[in-house]
Amino acid sequence: xxxxxxxxxxxxxxxxxxxxxxxxxxxxxxxxxxxxxxxxxxxxxxxxxxxxxxxxxxxxxxxxxxxxxxxxxxxxxxxxxxxxxxxxxxxxxxxxxxxxxxxxxxxxxxxxxxxxxxxxxxxxxxxxxxxxxxxxxxxxxxxxxxxxxxxxxxxxxxxxxxxxxxxxxxxxxxxxxxxxxxxxxxxxxxxxxxxxxxxxxxxxxxxxxxxxxxxx
Amino acid sequence: xxxxxxxxxxxxxxxxxxxxxxxxxxxxxxxxxxxxxxxxxxxxxxxxxxxxxxxxxxxxxxxxxxxxxxxxxxxxxxxxxxxxxxxxxxxxxxxxxxxxxxxxxxxxxxxxxxxxxxxxxxxxxxxxxxxxxxxxxxxxxxxxxxxxxxxxxxxxxxxxxxxxxxxxxxxxxxxxxxxxxxxxxxxxxxxxxxxxxxxxxxxxxxxxxxxxxxxx
DNA sequence: CACGGTATCACGTAAATACGTGAGATTGTA
DNA sequence: TACAATCTCACGTATTTACGTGATACCGTG
Numbered sequence: 001x002x003x004x005x006x007x008x009x010x011x012x013x014x015x016x017x018x019x020x021x022x023x024x025x026x027x028x029x030x031x032x033x034x035x036x037x038x039x040x041x042x043x044x045x046x047x048x049x050x051x052x053x054x055x056x057x058x059x060x061x062x063x064x065x066x067x068x069x070x071x072x073x074x075x076x077x078x079x080x081x082x083x084x085x086x087x088x089x090x091x092x093x094x095x096x097x098x099x100x101x102x103x104x105x106x107x108x109x110x111x112x113x114x115x116x117x118x119x120x121x122x123x124x125x126x127x128x129x130x131x132x133x134x135x136x137x138x139x140x141x142x143x144x145x146x147x148x149x150x151x152x153x154x155x156x157x158x159x160x161x162x163x164x165x166x167x168x169x170x171x172x173x174x175x176x177x178x179x180x181x182x183x184x185x186x187x188x189x190x191x192x193x194x195x196x197x198x199x200x201x202x203x204x205x206x207x208x209x210x211x212x213x214x215x216x
Numbered sequence: 217x218x219x220x221x222x223x224x225x226x227x228x229x230x231x232x233x234x235x236x237x238x239x240x241x242x243x244x245x246x247x248x249x250x251x252x253x254x255x256x257x258x259x260x261x262x263x264x265x266x267x268x269x270x271x272x273x274x275x276x277x278x279x280x281x282x283x284x285x286x287x288x289x290x291x292x293x294x295x296x297x298x299x300x301x302x303x304x305x306x307x308x309x310x311x312x313x314x315x316x317x318x319x320x321x322x323x324x325x326x327x328x329x330x331x332x333x334x335x336x337x338x339x340x341x342x343x344x345x346x347x348x349x350x351x352x353x354x355x356x357x358x359x360x361x362x363x364x365x366x367x368x369x370x371x372x373x374x375x376x377x378x379x380x381x382x383x384x385x386x387x388x389x390x391x392x393x394x395x396x397x398x399x400x401x402x403x404x405x406x407x408x409x410x411x412x413x414x415x416x417x418x419x420x421x422x423x424x425x426x427x428x429x430x431x432x
Numbered sequence: 433c434a435c436g437g438t439a440t441c442a443c444g445t446a447a448a449t450a451c452g453t454g455a456g457a458t459t460g461t462a
Numbered sequence: 463t464a465c466a467a468t469c470t471c472a473c474g475t476a477t478t479t480a481c482g483t484g485a486t487a488c489c490g491t492g
Contacts, residue, residue, distance in 0.1 A: 101357055102364045129350025130357045138346035141317055148318045170421035185471050205386030207423045401441050
């Protein structure tokens with residue numbers, strides 16, 4: 001760790017064995033000191049409320065009994081806005097990676113990671129990175145791609161896509177007609193075709209579907 | 217590398233020095249063989265068209281002269297759908313990370329990565345991961361969070377959010393009124409307030425803004 | 433208590449939308 | 463060549479929307 005300043009860490013993990021193990025690993029370094037190790041979000045929150053320090057880094061289990069790690073993130077963010085939260089996960093687990101990202105997690109630590117990699121991960125966090133192993137990263141990328149890839153094309157023609165885009169941008173039929181040099185009637189017709197293909201019966205629904213499914 | 221099967225790789229990188237260096241690194245391993253090293257997307261595409269093999273992995277510079285690495289991705293995906301594409305980037309560079317993700321990149325390799333990490337990265341790709349360093353990962357997470365976090369709340373009241381939600385779902389004022397037991401006039405009034413707060417003048421614009429900025 | 437914010441409701445009108453129905457022109461394809 | 467798809471335009475009408483301009487009522491705060 002190039003920076004020789006101290007980093008404070010807290011651990012939130014219900015499994016006592018893993019909590020102790022983690023604690024031992026962290027205490028190996030002179031540059032880290034663990035301010036607390038809790039077995040539940042609730043306990044960690046109580047402690048943060050009682051004291052007035054904020055840890056630099058929090059290692060928090062994702063699957064906690066009671067308040068889950070994910071539910072806990074917003075609370076932690078409120079009590080300690082600058083604390084970077086690393087989620088502890090088993091394997092390369094599941095969907096709630098998405099939830100955790102949305103809530104503002106700063107990294108992922110798989111539980112069977114060897115000690116030296118854990119230390120390296122802490123260092124990366126300190127450097128402003130968001131460490132995660134390649135499998136977690138894969139899941140994140142897949143999520144991303146799913147969000148931006150059109151679910152279905154609905155066989156919209158070029159003209160229809162063009163007009164749909166203008167509709168989404170909030171233009172009226174008359175305005176659209178002027179913009180692309182058509183009769184308002186023609187625009188009307190195109191929009192009807194769009195409605196048919198998208199199976200909707202109103203502008204709002206078409207706009208919603210277009211944006212949500214990344215049409216055009 | 218636990219799997220002892222051969223992996224085929226191609227390199228697309230305009231800087232000759234780095235291309236050669238990379239080639240040397242890869243050739244160290246008996247489990248890899250490099251099917252080609254090109255200085256442009258165009259050259260790589262020509263080669264893929266001419267031959268009928270598909271490499272397992274493609275290492276492609278993001279900032280290529282002519283067709284950029286990002287523009288190249290869709291072509292490559294077409295010619296070699298199963299090839300996993302790793303983007304080569306300088307530093308932890310910029311915004312087009314987003315573009316690359318959308319296009320379907322499977323990982324990021326920063327150019328000053330030491331040889332052993334490059335080999336490890338290849339192994340991770342082979343295991344189905346999407347390797348990237350912590351800084352790149354941070355950018356991805358930040359992007360993600362920006363996508364799902366409301367830009368601004370616009371001070372919508374609870375009632376207004378409720379009605380906005382129904383509007384987004386494509387309901388008419390009359391229907392909304394029936395659903396939440398109000399006079400259509402009241403719904404109309406609420407919607408006017410929503411328009412004022414969102415600074416729009418049409419249902420479509422309100423819907424678009426609501427969805428895009430994750431209101432409600 | 434007065435005031436601001438919220439929620440409720442009403443009347444009226446001009447504009448926009450949704451949709452039925454029909455039709456000519458072009459273009460690619462079977 | 464015939465057919466399907468696309469793009470273009472038109473008339474008419476019922477419904478919906480957008481907005482001006484009111485009003486009453488509740489509630490919390492200064």
